[in-house]
Structures are given as C-alpha cells and as structure tokens.
Amino acid sequence: GAGVSQSPSNKVTEKGKDVELRCDPISGHTALYWYRQRLGQGLEFLIYFQGNSAPDKSGLPSDRFSAERTGESVSTLTIQRTQQEDSAVYLCASSHPGQGRDRRGYTFGSGTRLTVV
C-alpha cells in the first residue's frame, strides 16, 4: 500500500486480557519497527525486524511483550496479561534497506491507541 497501515486504530481491553496489534508495512520495506508512546512522552523503541535477520528485541519491556514478522510482510505485536501501564499509542514504522533511496528513511503508521481498563 501507499503507507504503513496499523489496526485496530483504537483498542480498549480489560486488565489481564491479551491483545494483538497489527502492522502492514510499505511493500518492499524490509525493516520494520515497533515503538510505544505513553501519554505526553517520547517514543520508546520496542523491537526491530530487518529481513531474515534475528530481530533486535532489546526494547521489549517484559516477557509479556512479543512480536512476530513473517518474511517482509505483516507484523503482529502481542501483549499478554495486559496491565494499565501498557496503555499507550503503539506506533509501527518501516524503512527501505538503503536509507539513501528514501530521504525520509522511515515511514510511520498512525498508531494503535491501547487503553487497558
């Protein structure tokens, strides 16, 4: 597609439930990133996929968080046993392997706003 697509745009869930957030990157972008933005805060790196390489999971805050990506397509971020502190906007971005080909470098989706009640 023309941009990075994320779904759902909004999700309200009860504490303790599992949630799945989806990201459709731009076709041809081999790199995909997940970020978390709490209210009034900056963007916190969660995980990074680059092609078939092992993902960089260094930003995942706990083992309740996991993400998968099959090949160079859709990625799913899963949060198990959600807690109120997980409430945030989860942003996905993708990029072309050669940054020079796209001056912007990264294209961000509109995010999924997760509210844990």
Next chain:
Amino acid sequence: AQKVTQAQTEISVVEKEDVTLDCVYETRDTTYYLFWYKQPPSGELVFLIRRNSFDEQNEISGRYSWNFQKSTSSFNFTITASQVVDSAVYFCALNTFQGGKLIFGQGTELSVKP
C-alpha cells in the same frame, strides 16, 4: 550508547516570534543520521528533515532552518516567524548506520499563541 536529549520540555511563544528547539545527541559512531519530526495534536509523525553526519551545511526550508554542529553534538531547529499551526510536539532522533532503529528524544512541546 546512543542518546538524544531535548532539554526543553515546553516552549510557549507568541505568533511571529522566532523559536529555536535544541537537540543534543550522543553516539560513538562516525556515520549517523539525525532527524526532526513534528507530531501535531492529531498524533501522526510528520517527517521534517534527515541529515547525515558528513554534511554539516545548515539547511533552510521556508520558515524552518536547522543548525548541525558536530563540535557540540547539536542539531538545533529554528522556526522563523512562528504561526499557530506550528503548535505541536517536535522530536529529534538519531540513527546510526549500523543500528537501524531510531532513538528519539523526549520531545519539545511548542505552543504558539495568536
């Protein structure tokens, strides 16, 4: 370690004033990229500029200008003759050639009052 610091949490100016948003970065890599993004109240991230570490020329785009100084590890952003529509949160970010991921500063919330 890589880090981006935006020391100004909030700035408030009156329309038509000039305003500078500060950004200081840390990296041991010699090749890196610096970015500025705008996040208006609607929430989307709007790309403003990308600068690589080998290009220290200042850049101007309309009312926006950027001052990159490797000697002080700074990449400051100036808005000339600010307008109400400039009100947003502005993020500075760093990416190293090898790392892939973008490291963001905490953001500066700019409020431009009429």
